[in-house]
Amino acid sequence: MSLARTGARTGRGHRTRNAPRTGAAGRVGSVAWHLGALAVLAVVLYPVVWVLGGSFKPNDEIVGSLELFPTDPITDNYRRLADGIADIPLTTFFGNSLLLALGSVIGVTVSSSLAAYAFAKVGFAGRGLLFTLMIGTLLLPYHVLLIPQYVLFQKLELINTYTPLLLGKYLATDAFFVFLMLQFMRGLPRELDEAARLDGCGHLRIYWSIVLPLCRPALITSAIFTFINAWNDFLGPLIYLNEPEKYTVSLGLKMFVDQDGVANYGGMIAMSLVALLPVLAFFLAFQRHLIDGMATSGLKG
């Protein structure tokens, strides 16, 4: 049904791409296209607009009313955020999340680029085997490792610290990023590093002075994805952190949900929005990097 219709539009669209049609038929097609896209946009944006409007509504109006925006906007919800959650100021949660996210970014970019360089540019024995293992970890459900990793960190007395949440990032365990950078490095012209090697450069020098600077787009994409994932992470902090002072924003929000979100529903909605802001800001600033990174990583496997 709708698939058929979009298929039809595609057909028309391909013609337009080669030779833009003018005249009435072309204009009708264009209007129909924009109407379709706007309809999808409305569905996609609805929750975001809802939370924005809801954060300025009094408690009892948030769920019951169909109006997206309040007739009488109030800022109480935001003002009450200054009290924090369970006597812990919000800045604590945001500081903790920021620390974890930035720590993750440094770890992932360094460790993944090192591994990617070895796969792409160093001809060492056993490379094929390690590559297969790395690809295998891409498809491995994380939950198989959940219990034994917890046991490991518990034996090492690292529960309620950030080490369990960060260590993996410094050891390149997220194969997605190794793979993303590897794909990028394979695309670099080989002449560059071959010339450098003939001039007597070692691998460390080539990695640092030639490959890394050229890989900036892949590094930026990885950094942003890492930041956003660390910011959104819920399961990791949930099992490893048990002291509210160490909680991340996600866990702070969970505390809101647990201690009766009804009494301060507006505050919960306002905090939900505030918690999304860093991610949305990153998205607005770097959306091209993110989307292009996604598209290429998906295609050239």
Place this chain on the structure above:
Amino acid sequence: MDAAVTSVPAPAPRPGPDSPPDRGTAGAGPVPGGRPPRPPGRAGRSRRARRENLAGYLFMSPWIAGFLLLTAGPMAASLYFAFTDYNLFDAPRWIGLDNFTEMFGDPRWRTSVEVTGWYVVIGTPLKLAAALGVALLLDQSRRGQGFYRAAFYAPSLIGASVSVAIVWRAIFSDGAAVDRTQQLFGLEAGGWIGDPDRIIYSLVALTVWQFGAPMVIFLAGLKQVPRELYEAAQVDGAGPWRRFWSITLPMISPVLFFNVLLETIHSFQIFGSAYIIGSQGNACGPADGTLVYTCYLYIQGFENSRMGLASAMAWMLLLAVALVTAVLFWSQRRWVHYEEAGR
């Protein structure tokens, strides 16, 4: 951590001709980043090889340490725990297959399998259909295309967050927007959140809302379909529907395969949204309505301290995912068309 992978579809290797950088499987085109230039003389070559090995393993050392310490080691430990009674404080006690018999006999475990099964079977196809439909719509050079693409992608970045789960709970609760809209159409009243049978569909709606990530991958695939094919088909009188089935779909089948594989694997692992959307005093839903598999695993492992049982559950999940992956790879021979190299 895995939340990483839930919000971002991690790419898997396309099982194409150019996968591993292995020297043996050079295959069709040139292997990128292959051998270093060969220095003269045998002694030089072996010294060179030794230096390459040393450099390679130095660069790989963080990854190797991570693989042994955080992946391979824990997997082996988990396999052992699966056959033991282990509460984290007393030493694990070998109990053979008891964890598995208990698991299969547990009605709550079966509920979690059902809930997850529904979620995967309904959510993934709907999400991919939405992704492909919108990608087809956007695959036209019209003004605003870039804007729409970016806007549609945004939910994939925030969809796994606790914030969005909270918003979802509100929108789908009794008397809220979705409920009112339903009533307009004369459908059964009452929110989905309070209803153990329907709450799962709010989770499905949440995953479909994040269609942007597979959409971007579909769009990249659609861009590579040669335009001449469509023109030739049109000259031959093929209608739009026919062109979609006979040209578009086969041409993007590798990308479709990739998306199906990843989205399916990720659906099996949903946790955070189910935990928050369902939480009313207790995690994962009124009457276990959103008791997805990983939620029950979390409850058994971390709330009931049944580490052995939870490990057994984790291995069942791994087996299920491995089975689905194997079936998908096996089936791709029938429906995935890889272009011959050099065409």
